[in-house]
Amino acid sequence: MAAPLPPAPLFRPSLIATDLDGTLLRGDDTFSARSLAALAGAARAGARHLVVTGRPAPRVRPLLAALGRTGLAVCAQGAQVYDAATGTLLWSVQLDRELAETALGKIEAEVGQVYAAADQDGVDGLTLIEPGYRMPHPTLPAVRVERRAELWRAPISKVLLRHPGLSDDELAATARSVVGSLATVTMSGPGTVELQPCGITKATGLALAAERLGRARRDTVAFGDMPNDIPMFQWAAHGVAMADAHPELKAVADEVTLSNEEDGVAVVLERLYAR
Numbered sequence: 309m310a311a312p313l314p315p316a317p318l319f320r321p322s323l324i325a326t327d328l329d330g331t332l333l334r335g336d337d338t339f340s341a342r343s344l345a346a347l348a349g350a351a352r353a354g355a356r357h358l359v360v361t362g363r364p365a366p367r368v369r370p371l372l373a374a375l376g377r378t379g380l381a382v383c384a385q386g387a388q389v390y391d392a393a394t395g396t397l398l399w400s401v402q403l404d405r406e407l408a409e410t411a412l413g414k415i416e417a418e419v420g421q422v423y424a425a426a427d428q429d430g431v432d433g434l435t436l437i438e439p440g441y442r443m444p445h446p447t448l449p450a451v452r453v454e455r456r457a458e459l460w461r462a463p464i465s466k467v468l469l470r471h472p473g474l475s476d477d478e479l480a481a482t483a484r485s486v487v488g489s490l491a492t493v494t495m496s497g498p499g500t501v502e503l504q505p506c507g508i509t510k511a512t513g514l515a516l517a518a519e520r521l522g523r524a525r526r527d528t529v530a531f532g533d534m535p536n537d538i539p540m541f542q543w544a545a546h547g548v549a550m551a552d553a554h555p556e557l558k559a560v561a562d563e564v565t566l567s568n569e570e571d572g573v574a575v576v577l578e579r580l581y582a583r
Contacts, residue, residue, distance in 0.1 A: 319527075319545070319546070319580070320353065320355075320580055320581065321355060321527050321528055321529040321545065321546065321580065322354060322355050322356065322523050322524075322527040322528075323355065323356050323358060323518055323521065323523035323524075323527055323528040323529070324347070324350055324355055324356070324357045324358065324528075324529055324531075324577070325358045325360045325382075325514055325528055325529070325530040325531070325540060325544060326357065326358075326359060326360065326530075326531045326532075326573060327360060327361055327362075327510075327531060327532040327533060327534070327537055327540075328359060328361040328363060328368075328371060329361070329362070329363070329445070329496075329497055329533075330497060330533035330534065330550060330552075330553075330568055331531050331532055331533050331537075331550055331568055331572075331573065332359075332531065332568065332573050333371070333568065334568055334569055335568075335569065337371075337445075337447050338374075339374060339375065340571055340574070342571045342574045343571055343573055343574045344375070345574070346571075346573065346574035346577040346578050346581075347375070347577065349577065349578070349581050350577050350580070350581045353581045355581070356379070356521055356523060357375075357377070358379075358380060358381065358382065358514070358517055358518070358521070359371070359372065359375070359377065359381040359382065359383075360381075360382040360386070360510050360513065360514050360517075360530070360540055361381070361382070361383055362383075362384065362385045362466075362494075362496035362497070362500070362502065362510075362536055363383060363384070363448075364383055364384045364388065364427040364428075364429075364433055364435070364465055364466075365381070365383045365384070365388050365390040365397060365430075365431050365433075366430075366431060366432055366433055366434075367435070367448055367449075368381055368383050368390065369392070369395075369431075372392045373392075377392055378392050378393045379391070379392060379393060379521075380392070380398070380517045380520060380521065381517075382510065382513035382514055382516075382517050383513075384400075384427060384465040384466055384504070385466060385494060385496065385502060385504045385508065385509065385510060385513075385536060386504075386508050386509050386510040386511065386512040386513035386514065386539075387400060387401045387402075387403075387465045387466065387504055387505055387508050387512075387513065388400045388401075388429075388465060388513065389513050389516055389517050389520075390431070395431060396431065397430070397431055398520070399513075399516055400429055400430075400465065401465070401505045401508050402429050402463045402464060402465060402505065403464050403465060403466055403467065403491060403503065403504060403505045404505075405460040405463070405464060407490045407491060408426075408460070408464065408467050408490075408491065408503055409460065410490055411467075411483075411487045411490040411491050411503055412424060412456075412467070412469075412503075414486040414487060414490070415469070415479075415482065415483050415486060415487065417486070418482050418485075418486055419471060419474060419479065419482050420471075421440075421472070422469050422470065422471050422479070423437075423438060423439075423440040423441035423442070423469070423470045423471075423472070424437075424438050424441060424456060424459060424467055424468065424469055424470075425437040425438065425441045425443070425450065425459070425467070425468040426459040426460070426464045426466070426467050426468070427464060427465045427466050427467075427468070428462050428463065428464055428465070429462075429463040429464055429465045430463070433462070433464075433465070434450075434451050435448065435449065435450040435451065436450070436451050436452075436453050436458065436459050436461075437450045437451070437452050437453070438452075438453060438455070438456045438458075438459060439452070439454070440472075441468075441470060442470065442499070444470075444497055444498060444499035444500050445497075465504070465505075466502050466503060466504040466505075467491075467502065467503040467504075468500060468501070468502050469483070469501045469502065469503065470499055470501070471501075476495050476498065476499065476500070476501055477495070479501045480493055480494070480495045480501045480535075483501060483503070487503065489506050490503075490506065491503040491504060491505065491506055492504045492505065492506055492507060492508055492509065494509070494535060494536040495534060495535045495536060495554070496534050496535075496536040497533075497534055502536070509536070509539035509540075510536060510537060510539050510540040511539035511540050511542065511543040512539075514528075514530075514540055514543055514544075515543060525543055525544060525545060526545050527545065528543070528544040528545055528546075529544060529545065529546045529547075529548065529576070529580065530543070530544035530546070530547050530548065531547075531548045531549075531550070531565075531572075531573050531576070532547070532548075532549065532550070532553070532557060533549065533550040533552065533553040533554065533557065533568070534553070534554050534557060535554050535556045535557055537549075537557055538556065538557055538560055541557070541560050541561060541562075542560065546562045546563070547560065547561045547562050547563070548561060548562065548563045548564070548565050548572075548573075548576050549561035549563070549564050549565070550564075550565060550566070550567050550568055550572050551564060551565065551566050551567040551570070551572060552567050563576070
């Protein structure tokens with residue numbers, strides 16, 4: 309385990325933006341008692357907690373309930389701002405299905421067959437997976453379809469890609485080199501390279517949600533573990549990477565904490581909101 313970097317000068321942020329998988333969530337899709345206590349302590353100090361995740365809104369709802377959150381959440385890599393109080397999307401951006409199909413063709417022309425899945429837009433959208441695609445998180449529900457064309461049967465927020473031979477880094481690099489302005493390419497976890505609407509990142513949704521909450525970027529601390537968190541770190545005043553974070557995220561982080569299994573988020577929050 310890498311030793312944490314020296315912390316930045318102490319400040320007390322009014323907005324806490326956390327990724328879920330690999331960051332606030334443990335590997336069994338639960339939150340530790342220490343993390344919940346640290347978030348409660350921050351709330352008593354006047355801070356707001358905002359989930360900023362690659363998961364689409366339907367896959368986030370039960371986790372928000374476990375956190376006791378009834379406010380906003382940024383979902384689908386920033387393409388959705390979800391209001392848990394009303395069960396509605398306050399803002400959403402769809403990935404054009406024709407552009408997504410064209411992007412997939414360009415990628416496969418370079419690397420051969422890839423396996424794809426699509427997250428449908430909307431608060432009740434499904435995750436559809438084509439033959440050969442394996443969900444990186446086996447606890448997440450998905451509907452298998454018979455043909456790729458069925459992935460595009462309803463509006464989508466993003467496409468997930470896997471390759472039988474290439475690493476995530478290799479697949480993401482190739483996708484970026486050929487997709488151009490058709491989509492934004494990001495990597496959100498092991499086995500999870502994604503295509504999302506061009507120009508949309510976690511920072512996009514975070515900025516919109518922060519404005520609605522009346523919170524400023526200079527008062528925001530962000531936690532994450534993968535390259536899809538880089539825009540969020542660049543937007544926030546202070547970015548904290550987990551101990552086992554991707555090297556690209558660690559390179560732009562202001563601080564490195566312990567892993568998600570070791571309550572790394574709680575360790576930092578306890579320090580920031582110490583009496």
